[in-house]
Amino acid sequence: MKARVWARRVFLLLPIAFVTLFLVLPLAFMLVVSFWKRSVISMRPAFVLANYADFLTGTRLPVLGRSFLISIEATAIGLLIAYPIAYFLARKAQPSWMRAVLLLFTVPFLVNYIIRTFAWAYLLGRTGPINALLMALGLSDGPVDWLLFSQFAVLIGMVSSYMPFMIFPLWMSIAGIDKRLIEAAKDLGAGRWRTFRRITVPLTMPGIVIGCLLVFIPLMGEYLVPSILGGARSFMIGNLIGDEFISAHDWAFGSALAMGVILILLVLITIYFRAARRVTSAELAL
Numbered sequence: 001m002k003a004r005v006w007a008r009r010v011f012l013l014l015p016i017a018f019v020t021l022f023l024v025l026p027l028a029f030m031l032v033v034s035f036w037k038r039s040v041i042s043m044r045p046a047f048v049l050a051n052y053a054d055f056l057t058g059t060r061l062p063v064l065g066r067s068f069l070i071s072i073e074a075t076a077i078g079l080l081i082a083y084p085i086a087y088f089l090a091r092k093a094q095p096s097w098m099r100a101v102l103l104l105f106t107v108p109f110l111v112n113y114i115i116r117t118f119a120w121a122y123l124l125g126r127t128g129p130i131n132a133l134l135m136a137l138g139l140s141d142g143p144v145d146w147l148l149f150s151q152f153a154v155l156i157g158m159v160s161s162y163m164p165f166m167i168f169p170l171w172m173s174i175a176g177i178d179k180r181l182i183e184a185a186k187d188l189g190a191g192r193w194r195t196f197r198r199i200t201v202p203l204t205m206p207g208i209v210i211g212c213l214l215v216f217i218p219l220m221g222e223y224l225v226p227s228i229l230g231g232a233r234s235f236m237i238g239n240l241i242g243d244e245f246i247s248a249h250d251w252a253f254g255s256a257l258a259m260g261v262i263l264i265l266l267v268l269i270t271i272y273f274r275a276a277r278r279v280t281s282a283e284l285a286l
Contacts, residue, residue, distance in 0.1 A: 034255035051256035086170035173207025
């Protein structure tokens with residue numbers, strides 16, 4: 001009996017141990033290193049705030065602002081595309097079609113993320129099929145240069161890469177709505193748009209919140225897509241942090257940049273949760 005109790009306790013502690021080992025400890029180490037001081041060829045333990053002060057100088061804040069705007073744009077575009085798809089799958093599609101479409105959205109994850117990004121680079125390139133199609137249709141006299149190495153390309157790469165993280169929470173949230181609520185709203189004289197705005201959207205707000213967070217948070221730290229599809233024109237905070245670790249070998253400053261971004265994200269997430277809760281409460285109270 002005691003063995004079963006101990007086994008159950010160990011089993012319950014495994015997730016906590018996993019999170020502590022692979023998330024809490026690395027973040028704690030990064031927090032400590034962010035206060036270290038860099039010497040000529042290495043770092044030495046110290047407690048200085050110079051790394052955080054440097055965060056506010058130079059081009060760091062403009063890069064952070066650009067990263068924030070691009071992440072917001074990609075998240076909003078993903079939400080606008082994913083919501084109708086999730087709504088159709090949850091309300092209109094046959095079960096066989098629903099399973100097939102959901103499977104299609106998981107197929108890209110069978111291909112390496114780097115390969116998928118380079119595939120977009122080929123599609124959007126000067127000699128790629130998109131430029132060839134534009135010239136064949138007479139829409140362009142020559143290759144279009146702004147398709148690749150631009151914010152447009154970065155948005156396409158980001159939205160396509162993180163679309164499943166937006167669709168699945170929305171689909172689960174919409175599918176969980178009691179159909180009797182929709183029918184009751186119609187019986188009381190509410191039209192489709194009013195029913196959607198007053199019933200569907202507030203009840204699916206948890207899915208919207210989760211989907212936006214699952215997309216926005218990794219986008220803020222995105223490194224690969226801006227490097228391959230954006231070039232120097234779409235340099236983001238993830239690229240800046242990566243360069244500090246890989247190229248400059250300044251782990252102290254890179255850790256300070258990363259911790260600053262994490263702190264900003266925590267503040268933004270808190271504001272977002274409160275705003276979403278107020279919007280949902282106001283919609284349901286009307």
